Amino acid sequence: MPLRPVRPSPSFGWIAAAIMVVLFGAIVVGWRQRQRDVAATAIAVVRAPTIPVVRIRPLPEARPTTVAPVAANVAAAHLRTVYPLLSDVTITCRDDRCTLTATIRPVTGQADLDRRQGMLLGGLAAALAADGYRLAVPFKMDEVADNLFHIRASVTPR
Known part of the structure; x- marks a missing residue:
């Protein structure tokens, strides 16, 4: 088959x-x-009419209060009282330029060392600013004897 x-x-x-x-x-x-x-999970964005924003005028610029410079001998006396380590402090001015000269006495302990460091790191400039003067940095600092320094700085009345 x-x-x-x-x-x-x-x-x-x-x-x-x-x-x-x-x-x-x-x-x-x-x-x-x-x-x-x-x-079903898509986000739909609906545009709403904008709300008008009220414009607020900016505040006037805050100006720091300026201190009228005091007499040079008053500023020197103030420095002597604030920093007793300073001696022979004089500020002499000619026209708009002033010169600060001072002697930093030797330190006798840690407290005096801390005060001297605070004075040199901005305390001297702050004390002069309170009297209306601006300290120009850097200033000259010479060691005239063992741990006895003489500083000379340019100071301008504000």
Whole structure:
């Protein structure tokens, strides 16, 4: 008996087509469901009318109060009282330029050393500013003997 070729049944084509249609439908439905989820979580921007902002005028600039310079001998006496380590304090002025000269006595303990350091790190300038003078930095400081210093600084009245 000769062998006959095996032919698929005609219903096999219909079954394969039906499976393809179902797969295609599942893909479309899944894609649409995913699009719905994205749309549900999207952020909507709504433009509202702008609210007019009231303009506030800026405050006038705060100017530091200027101190009228006191007489040079008064400022020198003030320095002597504020910093007792200073001796021979003189302030001499010519036109708008003044010169401060003073001697810093040797320190005798840690307290004097701390006072001298505070004086040199801004205390001298602050004391002169209270009297209406501006200390120009840097100033000259020479050691004339062991732990005895002579300072010379340019000072301008404000």
